[in-house]
Amino acid sequence: MSAILSADDLNDFISPGVACIKPVETLPALPEQPEDNGLEHEVVLDGQHPTATAGAPAQISLTDCLACSGCVTSAEAVLVSLQSHHELLSVLDQAPALQVRRDGADGAFRVEGLENPDSKLFVASVSPQTRASLAAAAGRGVTKRDAGRMIGQLLAGRDGLSTGGKWSNAFTWVADTNAARAACLVMGAEEASDGRKVAKPILSSSCPGWVCYAEKTHPYVLPHISKVKSPQALMGTLLKTSLSRTLGISPDRIWHLAVMPCFDKKLEASREELTDSVWNGNGQPGRGVRDVDCVITSKEILMLTESRGIDFFSLSKESIPVSSHVPFPDSTIQEFLFSSHQGRRLDVAAGTSGGNLYYTLQYVASQHPGSRIETTRGRNVDVAEFSVIAASGDTLFRAARYYGFRNIQNLVRKLKPARPSRMPGAKAVGATRKVAGKSAGPEYDYVEVMACPGGCTNGGGQIKVDDPLVIERKGGGFQPGPQEQKEWLAEVDEAYFSAEESESEIGEGTNIGGVRGDLIGDISPTYIRDTLAHWSRITGIDIDRLVTTSYREVISDVGKSKTNDTERVVQLASKIGGGW
Template structure:
């Protein structure tokens, strides 16, 4: 793998896809190399890549992320897709070659690194910000800011969703979106929330709002993100998340938590305290410089379910009852204080086994929830495929608990900052709300897959 262009962490053992480990990529790759034994080219997951001669490597056809996303063969990412455009190398190259660079960092990524390094989240946030600023990045932003925009729209969207179209499914998880588009388009796509994920909202904020406020065109700005999930790389490649009428992506590059840790671990200068980096711009754009990162009530997956319940109770009243159904499922019911009738039913569903059970109940019209916070990874975003991994199962469970606990301790806030930016954004673009939503489309499948978990 030395010449593959991957960082050390983007290797077959570290990615958890949701397809069987022996499935081949169905894209009809062809090369100009004539082999003695003619075989169908394969992209096998969790297998080491055979070393090819240099001249053969040059003639091989590569699969882009856009190709992978449009393909109807896999459920989510294929681990050996050549993601050169979503690597640390491309990120650093983009920082150098664009007039302005902005990095969005997920708080889940910061907390995962903090647990690994046995540092506080504030210390790690400052170290990450300094690492990027020394390389020419102008702003390093906490993605929680964009999540505030998403949360502010949840109740409005749910209220406008008729009971016959419920449950409404959260849309922050790209693994779930890919699964829906490629496997259950007719059933799931009409029910997926149209609110963008925090990464996608940050893309619009940076390219459509911040760029112009700073005097740049969207094409002059490089925007990258650090995320706990490899599927976020595919999300950034979606056609729906490009500047209207152009091929300019709102998020140019995504790297995982583990990729960033590998890079900053090489950075000896980053281990020194040094002088505090000078900050510029508003607080929401400079929060990581000062070690300020923000969490949410309701856990490290973003607290979507809790926010829906909170907004409903504030408006309508009611008694909240929470039940843990299993390790990766929660039920939250709001009951009328007068009659005891359930007036809102919200749940959390993490992991594909539970997702399949949910889909089965929806097909049979036995699912009675109004809203589902749904994540492809067991354990949710704290346990994303791009997070820091550990050797033994016991250590993994302990560290996951540490990540969740440290996330829970993060301060709350940013609501006032979000409202200020919303007003300013609306002033420069009356139709800014269109940039907070997206859509989905089913991918017609012409291959059969026997998926088992």
């Protein structure tokens, strides 16, 4: 959930012998079996063995564990073990990959290998924070774009994963999530400026650690959370829907890997709201085909290369030759995914978490000529307030940034509704004193919320200063500590904002949408809307099903009395699955 979680120290987050509160969903025991089996089962960690008196280890699926509302960190421990580079290699070695071919005569696309039910079409998406982390680990002179090309070589190149494994499989397409990020920024800004679909203040939703926390502990804030999908989720939906419809194959034949900066993205990928049961079914969450099949983090990229005997830092920094590229089956989506996102240098003011807040402020200001954006520093570096001020001096829009759980807790306390008092005539419990003319609670229109202090470049899955790789590269005598980690994060941020203008492969000053008259930053809202409309047309799916998601309160069963066998049967018969 935070920057301190890593695969190497999971035992710090769940102690031995802790009983999972999630019942194992099987029918009640037969009468001749002991009645004291109970519903509790020991969760066994790697390297441990169940005690002699314990029942069989619980078989916990990702969805089951996320539906459990007991201990979030316990869920994360299970998830990290189930979504990993080992799973990636296992899937790659199951069967020969599906191959997409294009006929020269009519330009039609066909898929080869469908006769093998285990064969998959492999696609991947990579976050800019991951590229920045690996660029910093590679050393001075390596830019974020260089690192992106190295990841591309690993996943799709001749010297990458295809050099090993049973079938020498590789990924057919490797996309940059910046393309989906651009769409999310435009949709989020329109949602915030519209103000009718989500209760204000609107809270950003791209951080899954924050969303999980809200669903389990503060459900009263759920009406405030933005309904726009995160870049990872939107990219997954875009790839699965467009490929399955244009190629005429089932979405379960498409396997999507996301490379992300934090472990909580594994949580997000397992949400029932982000499956084909929503866009390909009845529009309701369910246990369908995931839009994102597996998430690995920045540090797991290095574990992946080690498992295959590849030196990541020796991979080529050149792009894979165009002659080796398989064209995407839709030219509009091809342009959006693989050309238009190659933008200019990122603005430092946007931060390292995607720039939702910064773009929304720019969007609002663009609608009011002569307006300006003012910034007010908060109580610490991870809190700040922003205002869009009209030329007349009136405040048009108020926003804020809250990073880190200590600051998030302060935010949700301010949003907590007052509880009616049981005493006749008494003031509601928790109601704050109102200043004349002002309402209680934070008077924001929009808040960017991130679980990790410092933002996404400080995600829990990023390479840290105390990783053996970094210590080795820093030289003998280097002793990592808090100050060294701060300096290391500055190096990652520097790589994140590294200049890419002069290195652009599609021309100086290229922006998302080419030459458009309505640019905000380097993104054209008109181009984004046109692309989304095209996506909806080629798939035949309503755009709201494609780009928005939903949230639900997750109720804990900790401390509640155990149900009898009859009640269990009723519950099992009516169960439709939990949100997390």
